Amino acid sequence: MTNDEIFKALGLSAEVTGGTLIVHSPIDSAEIARVAETAASDMPAVIARAQSAFKEWRQVPAPRRGELVRLLGEELRAAKDALGALVTLEAGKITSEGLGEVQEMIDICDFAVGLSRQLYGLTIASERPGHRMMETWQPMGPVGVISAFNFPVAVWCWNTALALVCGDPVIWKPSEKTPLTAMGSMKIMERALARFGDAPEGLCQLVIGGPAVGEALVGSDDVPIISATGSTRMGRIVGPKVAGRFGRAILELGGNNAMIVAPSADLDMAVRAIVFSAVGTAGQRCTTLRRLIAHNSIRDDLVARLTKAYASLPIGDPRHATTLIGPLVDHGARDRMLAMLEQAKAEGGMVHGGKPVASGAPQGGAYIEPAVVEMPCQSAAVREETFAPILYVLGYDSLDEAIALQNDVPQGLSSCIFTLNLREAETFLSAVGSDCGIANVNIGPSGAEIGGAFGGEKETGGGRESGSDAWKGYMRRQTNTVNYSAQLPLAQGVKFDI
Ligand code: UN1
Numbered sequence: 001m002t003n004d005e006i007f008k009a010l011g012l013s014a015e016v017t018g019g020t021l022i023v024h025s026p027i028d029s030a031e032i033a034r035v036a037e038t039a040a041s042d043m044p045a046v047i048a049r050a051q052s053a054f055k056e057w058r059q060v061p062a063p064r065r066g067e068l069v070r071l072l073g074e075e076l077r078a079a080k081d082a083l084g085a086l087v088t089l090e091a092g093k094i095t096s097e098g099l100g101e102v103q104e105m106i107d108i109c110d111f112a113v114g115l116s117r118q119l120y121g122l123t124i125a126s127e128r129p130g131h132r133m134m135e136t137w138q139p140m141g142p143v144g145v146i147s148a149f150n151f152p153v154a155v156w157c158w159n160t161a162l163a164l165v166c167g168d169p170v171i172w173k174p175s176e177k178t179p180l181t182a183m184g185s186m187k188i189m190e191r192a193l194a195r196f197g198d199a200p201e202g203l204c205q206l207v208i209g210g211p212a213v214g215e216a217l218v219g220s221d222d223v224p225i226i227s228a229t230g231s232t233r234m235g236r237i238v239g240p241k242v243a244g245r246f247g248r249a250i251l252e253l254g255g256n257n258a259m260i261v262a263p264s265a266d267l268d269m270a271v272r273a274i275v276f277s278a279v280g281t282a283g284q285r286c287t288t289l290r291r292l293i294a295h296n297s298i299r300d301d302l303v304a305r306l307t308k309a310y311a312s313l314p315i316g317d318p319r320h321a322t323t324l325i326g327p328l329v330d331h332g333a334r335d336r337m338l339a340m341l342e343q344a345k346a347e348g349g350m351v352h353g354g355k356p357v358a359s360g361a362p363q364g365g366a367y368i369e370p371a372v373v374e375m376p377c378q379s380a381a382v383r384e385e386t387f388a389p390i391l392y393v394l395g396y397d398s399l400d401e402a403i404a405l406q407n408d409v410p411q412g413l414s415s416c417i418f419t420l421n422l423r424e425a426e427t428f429l430s431a432v433g434s435d436c437g438i439a440n441v442n443i444g445p446s447g448a449e450i451g452g453a454f455g456g457e458k459e460t461g462g463g464r465e466s467g468s469d470a471w472k473g474y475m476r477r478q479t480n481t482v483n484y485s486a487q488l489p490l491a492q493g494v495k496f497d498i
Pocket of ligand 1: 104150151155229284285286287445446447448449
């Protein structure tokens with residue numbers, strides 16, 4: 001598909017010209033669009049529209065709200081190829097991963113439709129005769145979604161599918177690097193809204209712009225939930241501001257994900273898992289494998305297998321069917337990778353790969369070989385998240401040492417162990433094992449399914465999105481005690497007779 005064909009298939013035309021925000025494709029750094037930005041002065045009106053939509057939407061029965069999400073899933077299915085191609089064009093993901101991202105949107109819609117007939121509360125035994133206790137879940141209000149360039153559409157959909165069935169409107173601020181995929185997603189949403197018929201105006205809004213637009217959301221009491229995905233640096237700004245007004249922040253920040261490879265591991269499987277999770281999406285997933293903690297008895301063998309596998313990885317135009325590694329998002333990302341490789345060398349690292357790609361890839365893009373870096377210890381470079389395909393390799397002798405290394409970083413998103421030893425696997429998943437939000441056995445740390453709660457601990461921010469009971473983060477919990485007796489007994493046996 002040409003760029004124009006992609007825009008046309010998504011219903012984007014006038015919107016892609018004439019604005020002030022210039023959009024470049026990571027494929028070759030060419031300008032692909034100029035889009036209009038939302039003025040910070042428009043934000044009060046945007047938030048007011050979301051508030052008035054909330055007043056109506058919260059009264060719509062949840063299964064009917066689910067119908068809108070069902071229609072969104074249908075429209076996403078119909079637009080999958082075009083939106084996937086736009087993800088490739090604007091974020092630089094290879095074709096299969098662009099399509100996979102849209103599939104993730106479809107999957108969360110299906111999940112949320114089922115959820116719309118659940119949203120279960122509890123009933124609780126009351127200590128008082130003739131009383132009943134229960135817990136109900138109520139809509140909470142507008143959700144501000146701040147998303148990153150690397151999953152430019154799926155993360156919005158995780159939040160939006162849940163928020164809509166929970167009765168909450170959404171205001172979306174995408175990364176300034178990826179406004180087009182956001183605009184394409186809104187076109188798809190508009191089709192679903194048109195078919196739905198009577199959704200309130202302002203239920204799903206998109207705002208495009210920089211920090212001022214984000215700050216308006218983060219600072220507003222009328223936006224009770226802020227779901228922000230991005231760097232820990234961003235989270236350090238957003239988290240305290242939301243906490244300062246007693247809002248609710250769902251933070252999904254940096255990761256520094258590790259794999260422990262034990263002596264019993266199936267090394268063929270481990271190598272495949274390592275390569276996909278370390279170099280997939282050009283190392284730009286928050287779940288990307290960044291640290292390999294290999295038992296010293298197999299470490300050299302594993303490094304040899306990896307450097308051999310890395311040498312044959314096709315790097316180039318992400319639109320070509322055979323490419324496995326596309327460009328980094330921009331030249332700044334490549335510069336940061338190169339600087340970090342220098343730092344790792346200064347800290348005693350031995351670097352394999354990591355050179356800019358000179359030929360075989362489109363001119364203008366930030367193409368780079370992924371790097372494997374053998375490290376003597378978990379130094380400062382290793383403890384930092386560099387959003388690029390750098391895989392640090394560390395050795396270990398005992399499982400306790402490996403788990404200690406795995407946990408000894410500031411971030412806590414995803415982790416895994418490759419082992420055929422049940423004791424090791426279960427220890428890794430136990431209270432003394434991985435301290436991350438995600439811990440896997442015999443699969444890599446990235447590419448999570450939407451059915452589980454997604455997020456992590458420590459500097460990752462503690463938020464949970466997507467599956468399991470993450471929906472509770474989008475609702476207000478209410479404890480109800482109903483007295484159907486003719487007496488008024490007090491709890492805890494307190495006497496207060498008048
Ligand atoms: C992200 O990088 O922000 O688990 C999300 C994964 C994807 C989501 C990544 N399902 O790798």
